[in-house]
Amino acid sequence: METENKTVIEPQPAAVKNSTAIIAYLTIIGLVVAFVMNNEKKEPFASFHIRQSLGLMVTGIALSIINVIPILGWIISIIGFFIVMYMLIMGLINAINNKEKAVPILGNKFAEWFKSVQ
16 A cells, blocks of 8 residues: 655745735634634734724724715715725735735724734
């Protein structure tokens, strides 16, 4: 009988922190998964993107609440949705490219507001 040699490739530390940062931008479930993944090692790169994603999720929830207001709330929510989607895509691109760059418009505020999130 032949024995099969199976090699196990362990992920590089950079790949782990990069994947954690990317997962943070994939829905609210991804944010929770990324937070749990980063809970042990506390990678600064992943923590930065978790804070950015958390800010985007909170902004999305705030827009959902504003959506209850007739007409004006609907307009604000629609415009806000596209702005949040733009910021989310830019944050995801930065995470993929290993850049610790804040999302446009509110990214610096997110870093300030959620600095306690490690």
